[in-house]
Amino acid sequence: MERQRLVVIGNGMAGARTVEEILTRAPDLFDITMFGEEPHGNYNRIALSHVLAGEEDFDSIFLNSLAWYAANGITLHAGVRAKRIDRFAKVVYADDGSETRYDKLIIATGSRSFIPDIPGIRDRYSELRSGVFGFRTIEDTRAMLEHARGGERRAVVIGGGLLGLEAAHGLHKQGTEVTVLQRSATIMNQQLDAAGGEVLAGILQNMGIRVITNARTVAVDYVPRVGIQAVQVEGQDPIPCDMVVVTAGIRPETSVALISGFTVARAIVVDDLMRTVDDDDVYAVGECVQHRGEVYGLVAPLWEQGAVLAANITGTDPSARYSGTKTTTKLKVAGIDLASMGVRTPEREGDEQMVFSEPKRGVYKSVIVRENKVIGATMLGDASRVPFLTRAFDQGLDLPETRAELLFDLGTTPEQSVADLPDDAQICNCNGVTKGTIVGAVHDGCTSLGAVMDATRAGKGCGSCKEQVCAILAWAAGDAVTVDASANWYVPGVPMGKPELMAAIREQNLRSVSSVFAALAPDGQPDARSKMGLASLLKMMWGPDYVDERDARFINDRVHANIQKDGTFSVVPQLKGGVTSPEQLRRIADVAEKYDVPMVKLTGGQRIDLLGIRKEDLPKVWADLDMPSGYAYGKSFRTVKTCVGQEFCRFGTGDSTSLGIDMETRFQGLESPAKIKLAVSGCPRNCAESLVKDVGVVAVEGGRWELWIGGAAGAHIRKGDLFVTVDSREEAILLAGRFIQYYRENAKWLERTYTFVPRLGLEELQAILVADRDGVCAGLDERLQESVDNYADPWLDRDAPATPGQFRTALPLVALPLVPVRGGDA
Amino acid sequence: MSDAIEIDVCALGDLAIEEGRTYVVADEQLALFRMRDDTVHALGAVCPHRGGPIADGQCDEAVVWCPLHAFGYDLATGACVNGDFRLPRFDARVEDGRVVVTVPE
Structure with missing residues (x-):
């Protein structure tokens, strides 16, 4: 089949991109000829700002080299301007005298810089004077760089929009002293409201770029053979300078369409197929088109337009339609994060505006919401919410009720990113x-x-x-x-929530883990992953009447030590409240030496950890230490961290160490749904970090104690909630214990207090545990006391192992081949 | 198997119910597990994931879970139930109160 002739007028980003789109869809459909006014291949015009700033060089911004045109069989007339189209003869006339026939035509003539008629800016031939520049093309950029580097060191940029600020930044980076003149009261007023513009102006001024708003430029002073002298601004002193950059906007380049009889309003009018409204064989794309009344000056719309155009012109998807683009802009100035989308300010009654402004740090955020959708946003100085806002804006997502989440990452809405x-x-x-x-x-x-x-x-x-x-x-x-149906089960192997399960256990008098499986699990099937949770629950419920089956314990609970990556164990003796003595330290040191302990380390809970103990050595280590277990291995009460307190600290208001020791003595060994860490601080300076503990106590002036619950500072960070303030240490111990017992009885397996407390709610917990709304406090206190009374130091197991293999190594026993010992002559 | 041998490893009473215990038998490291019905399973003792001690894991009638990172292994086949691993598995039986395991020679 004979190829159709496709002619493209314009070799900029829109024209070349559209040709690429066509080639991917139908590589052999057309013979393609392209006219480009600029004498080279297609380059990334947006990157000129980076080139001017010295961040990229010219070579790196080319998107389509001349070789690309050759490789794709495209005839490129670079540096040739198309003058006129004869729609009836289907011919394009160019300024090199050529006539090119087409079957299909695409107009992609883009925009040109708008240069206002300021006296002195042009010479008598209406050419820009030497030293006056637009900022649109490679040639503009190259000329500016040469001028700036040629010893000229002062520039005035007329126009404080996006492009003007990028030009100012680029020249500033080249060492030029830059003044930006903005005619309106706000810089980047296409994208920013007044407050945002002021914050941005502040940032620029701090960078060393002078910004003058409400500045009407009335003349450019030029001395023949010397050059530009100054820019005159109405009502101000002249601004001396050696060069002028005009970035007062762009205008669609429509002259060839106009003189050829196409419908041009603000730009060439196209339909949803990207065809001109005058001729089904002539399409137009990019900044030179007007679609549904919109003219775009950004790159994103032309990607979409090019794809739609290609789908239609090739016939590969005749249903493709362009319906407009929601544009977002980013200012490409190194060191300034600025993204903007949609409208700048509320436009209708009922539109909401959320604003945060922190000019000193250069942060300004504004989001406009209509009917629970983002219709506009400006994010300056902090881009953290930009991906979310862009999606919300593009896709019309429903928004979080807490509007602050639009402005800040509160960590509560991960699903949106x-x-x-x-x-x-x-x-x-x-x-x-x-x-x-x-x-x-x-x-x-x-x-x-x-x-x-x-x-x-x-x-x-x-x-x-x-x-x-x-x-x-x-x-x-x-x-x-x-x-998951199982989400509410206490353990995966028994399909019941905790209250239900506890009731069934009590009712059927189930005292061992195996009896629970037999009575309550589907088909009586035991489940290894449920054993540990059930063992903890049964021990808590039955105390000394619990039937302890060793297999129900996790290895840590079988040997009362924490298993390490190599199968050895860590041993942490109890140091109540983090207080120790020279005698204890001596014993610990002796043990560490005797058993060749590879690492001795202080823990975060103010204890001493002996790491790398072999399982078979555990009983001997405990015997030599002759100290109780510190419970560093269990789902249980762990430790009470304390600060020095009033005994020594000159700020201390309460005896935090002795309260910590008393609490640890009382709560030691209590099994619980997950570990429980406590702290007692002797004053609100909080050196023991009480606010991020499961239960934290803080002494406050007047002999009173605050109790904080539900804090955490590990994988999860949560500041605790102030549960109650009490007048005595006895009350502090009582209420801490009551909360712990309530948590033991009601939390899900492995649910830490930082989840449990917010799940039930602080007020609910206060009502139940402080005000005794439900009359359960006496029972809780009593059951806790029973558990406390039943405490036995597990390290006393050392005298009589519970099973024959309890302290036998399960480490891989690497059987090394025996190498004969060599004699002295080796 | 002709090149396999049967080895008397230990007394049944040396194993606790549904707890593992490691033995080295003819260069093989075995983790033995005694079930509630007094049958015995024998698997490799070293978790292929990160070398965890399988005998220290918790088990039920079907699966043992490595204590380090909770990979589970089918006691009857040695296949990992939640990863791409496999433990060697050996025939084991109880005879006159002794545990006898078949290992390659």
């Missing part, structure tokens, strides 16, 4: 699971959180990424997300 993450973004940092892996699991049929976690191991480390895993699941599965 997951779509922006690349596939190789690591979501679970413990198990190294990427977004792509999670999405893959969803596509393979996992529709619940549990299924995704089981399939990928995401969220199975510290668990802090679970929310994000959930968000990715929701994003990838959409409506197909299912809720």
Whole structure:
């Protein structure tokens, strides 16, 4: 089949991009001829700002080299201007005298700089004077650079829009002293409201760029053979300078369309297929077109327009339609983050505007909302919410009720950013699971959180990424997300919530883990992953009447030490309240030497950790230490961190160490749904970090104590809630214990207090535990007391192992081949 | 298997119910697990993931979970239930109160 002739007038970003789109769809459909006024291939005009600033060089910004045209069989007339189109003869006449026939024609003539008629700016031939520049082309940029480097050191930029500020920044980077004149009261007034413009002007001034607003330029002073002298501004002293850059806007380049009889309003009018309204064989694209009344001066719309045009002109997708682009702009000035989209200010009654302004730090944020959708936003100096806002703006997403989340990353809405993450973004940092892996699991049929976690191991480390895993699941599965029935079960192997389970255990008098499985699990099936949670629960419920089956314990609880990566264990003796003595330290040192302990370390809970102990040495180590267990291994009460307190500290207002020691004595060894860490601080300086503990106590002036609950500072950070302030240490111990017992009885397995407290609500907990609304306090206190009375130091196991293999190594016993010992002559 | 040998490893009473214990038998490191019905399973003792001690894991009638990173292994086959690993598995039986395991020679 004979190829059709396609002629493209314009070899800028729109023309070349559209040709690329056509070639990918129908590489052999057309013989293509292109006219470009500029004498080279297509380059990235947007990057000229970076070239001017010295951040890129000219060579690096070319998008299509001359070789590309040759390789694709395109005839390029570079440096040739198309003058006129004969629509009836289907011929393009160019200024080199050529006549080119076409079957299809694309007009992509772009824009040109608008140079206002300021006296002195042009010579008598209406050419720009030497030293006056537009900022549109490679030639403009090259000339400016040469001029600036040629010893000229003062520039005035007329026009403080996006392009003007980029020009000012570029020249400033070249060492030029720059003044920006903006005719209106606000710089970048296309994108910024007045307040935002002021913050941006402040940033520029701090960078050393002078900005004058409300500045009407009335003349450019020029001395023949010397050059530009100054710019005259109405009502001000003349501004001396050696060069002038005019960035007063761009105008669509429509002259060839106009004289050829096409409909031109503000630009060449096209329909939704990107065809001119006058001729079905003539299309137009880019900054030279007007579509549904809009003329765009940005790059994003021309990508979309080019794709639609190509789909139609090639016939590959005749249903493709262009419906306009929601534009977002970014200022390309190094060191300034500025993104803007949609409208600048509220336009209708009922439009909401959220504004945050911090001029000193150069931060300004404004979001305009209409009917719960973002219709405009400006983010200056902080780009953290830009990806989310861009999506919300483009896709018309419903917005969070807390509008502050539009302006700030409050960490509460991770689901709104997951779509922006690349596939190789690591979501679970413990198990190294990427977004792509999670999405893959969803596509393979996992529709619940549990299924995704089981399939990928995401969220199975510290668990802090679970929310994000959930968000990715929701994003990838959409409506197909299912809720795990097991989400509310206390443990996976017994289909019951905790209250139900406890009632059944009590009713059926189930005292061992195996009896719970037999009575309550489906088909009586035991489940290894449920054993630990059930053991903890039964021990808490039955105390000394619990039937302790050793297999129900996790290895740490079997040997009362924390298993390490190499199968050895860590031993942490109890140091109540973090207080020790020379005698204890001596014993610890002796043990460390005797057993060749590879590492001795201070823990975050103010204790001493002996790491790398072999399992078979544990009983001997405990015996030599002759100190009680510090419980550094269990889902249990762990430790009470204290500060020095009033005994020594000159600021101390309460005896924090002795209260800490008393609390540890009382709560030691209590098993619980997850670990519990305490702290007591002797004054509000809070040196023991009480506000980020499961239970934190702070002494305040007047002999009073504050109790804070639900704090955390590990995988999850949460400041605790002030639970109650009491008058005595006895009350502090009582209420701390009551909260701990309530948590033991009501929290889900592995649910830390930082989840438990907000789940139930502080006020609810205060009503139950302080005001005794439900009359349960006496019972809680009593049951806690029973547990306390039943405490026995587990390290006394050393005298009689619970099972024959309790302290036998399960380490891989690497059987090395025996190498004969060599004699002295070797 | 002709090149396999049976080895008397230990007394059944040396194993606690549903707890593991490691033995080295003919250069093989075995983790033995005694079930509630007094049958015994024998798997490799070293988790192929990061070298965790399998015998220190918790088990039920079907699966043992490595204590380090919670990879689970099918007691009957050695196949990992939540990862791309496999543990060697050996025939084990109880005879006159002794645990006898078949290992390659």
